[in-house]
Amino acid sequence: MSYNTDTLKTAAECDQALAYAANLKDDLVFKQLVQKRSFGDKSESTALAAANLLTVNAQMIGMQAGLEAMPEGPGKVKMVSELRRLNDRRENLEETVQKSGNASLMNLELTNSLLTIQVSEIDLYTAAVEDRKKAF
Numbered sequence: 001m002s003y004n005t006d007t008l009k010t011a012a013e014c015d016q017a018l019a020y021a022a023n024l025k026d027d028l029v030f031k032q033l034v035q036k037r038s039f040g041d042k043s044e045s046t047a048l049a050a051a052n053l054l055t056v057n058a059q060m061i062g063m064q065a066g067l068e069a070m071p072e073g074p075g076k077v078k079m080v081s082e083l084r085r086l087n088d089r090r091e092n093l094e095e096t097v098q099k100s101g102n103a104s105l106m107n108l109e110l111t112n113s114l115l116t117i118q119v120s121e122i123d124l125y126t127a128a129v130e131d132r133k134k135a136f
Contacts, residue, residue: 003125005132014133018126025122032115039108046100053093060086 008014063083070076 001121001124003128005128008129008132011133011136014129014136017129018133021122021126021129025119025126028115028119028122032112032119035108035112035115039105039112042100042108043105046097046102046105049093049096049100053090053097056086056090056093060090 005014008017060083063079063086067076067079067083070079
């Protein structure tokens with residue numbers, strides 16, 4: 001975007017504009033840092049949850065096959081209870097993967113891209129104001 005720096009009439013006004021831009025840029029750069037860390041954390045937790053989900057599904061398949069072959073008794077009751085716990089774990093992992101899955105990662109990427117664009121625009125603004133300041 002092109003900025004009309006002709007409205008700045010003194011070097012002091014340029015300094016004010018530059019200070020505002022610097023503060024705004026500092027805030028955006030901090031937000032970028034937070035977003036990048038959040039993306040890394042979320043990416044790792046999504047991968048871990050997906051891997052755990054595969055493990056739980058495999059355990060459940062094995063237990064279901066074993067359960068069908070087991071005779072009635074305390075061992076079978078215990079296995080049914082364990083299968084129920086694994087099913088709860090699977091549902092929790094599926095929810096985690098859904099909440100922190102690919103769409104969520106894409107949202108973080110979009111936010112980071114928007115912050116990058118804003119920082120670039122502030123750099124253009126700052127350059128225009130600095131050029132104007134040199135005229136005084």
